């Protein structure tokens with residue numbers, strides 16, 4: 001007996017996920033993948049029942065329309081081209097980076113679900129976040145070839161429910177709160193937190209004053225704390241070369257805590273500094289699943305994009321922070337020849353044709369390919385139209401993020417520029 005259309009679709013999606021992520025442990029990957037699928041199906045049922053009091057029939061068509069448009073109408077994205085391009089008006093959904101891709105979307109589903117179901121106490125939220133991290137989108141190679149956790153903390157959901165209390169929790173004074181609001185208010189990581197989580201984080205922060213010249217973090221050490229700068233400036237050194245400086249409102253020290261990896265840089269106080277430290281466990285429980293969600297979700301994907309393969313974890317993390325997701329139906333226009341170029345794109349999944357006026361199709365793009373760089377690199381109008389040929393999810397970078405973050409690969413992008421004579425493709 002042949003497979004039904006839906007079974008074919010499911011298997012195709014599964015196959016695409018395996019090909020995309022090239023998991024080192026296929027059994028574990030598959031277990032996670034199908035758990036996510038089940039979870040997704042359950043949630044769809046629940047949300048449908050909550051809405052209509054009628055369970056939906058589970059077909060792919062129902063599922064994708066629910067996932068992509070159902071509850072997210074407020075997130076519908078207006079195409080930058082829609083004013084003058086009738087083809088694009090109904091096609092783009094700007095949404096969580098996780099949307100649509102069945103394996104990766106679980107993060108956002110869980111977060112939303114958590115808010116509905118949990119009591120909303122800070123601890124519940126922390127635990128739920130960690131739970132979703134634990135069995136959902138931790139990249140399969142999350143800890144591969146890296147040193148293991150310093151504290152060896154376990155994240156068993158049941159332990160968390162009852163056992164975990166933030167180690168350094170202490171209610172801040174009014175004066176401290178005012179200062180924190182000022183410094184933390186500037187840090188985008190904290191703006192992603194709901195009120196309870198923010199309060200929990202604030203009361204878990206420890207004040208640390210250091211004098212000019214103090215080594216706050218040493219490259220190669222194990223990670224213990226995440227830092228936010230309230231006053232002063234700090235310098236970053238990689239292999240003894242200074243790579244950057246940052247000041248009030250900025251944060252550092254997240255990489256080692258995220259990836260259980262050695263510190264990637266040395267951090268020195270360039271002036272006397274007032275810092276706030278967050279312990280690793282609270283960081284992982286609260287910030288990781290909220291503020292660094294995109295990094296975790298895009299980690300594997302960005303690693304598998306050939307053009308980015310030479311970047312460091314830090315460089316890729318910065319790109320992930322800046323990415324936005326757009327979803328296009330088959331046949332819709334992603335960029336239009338002659339328009340002003342605003343964004344650069346990676347294809348997360350799907351396919352697209354590159355079409356030049358008067359010439360026809362000049363290239364076919366697939367998963368992991370990029371486009372939209374020519375206009376940005378050369379300050380030109382769009383040199384071709386890019387049209388989705390199947391449902392296509394793209395991750396996009398705005399022009400300034402493109403210029404700021406893709407510096408290290410600009411030469412390669414230029415070399416590959418398809419509009420240059422003799423480009424190597």
Ligand SMILES: Nc1ncnc2c1ncn2[C@@H]1O[C@@H]2COP(=O)(O)O[C@H]2[C@H]1O
Pocket residue numbers: 217223236238243244251252253254255256257262263264265266267312314
């Ligand atoms: N170019 C860079 N490479 C790596 N880490 C950097 C860089 N610039 C700043 N940092 C920060 O320096 C921190 C050192 O500790 P972590 O590796 O935990 O996290 C690192 C980043 O937050």
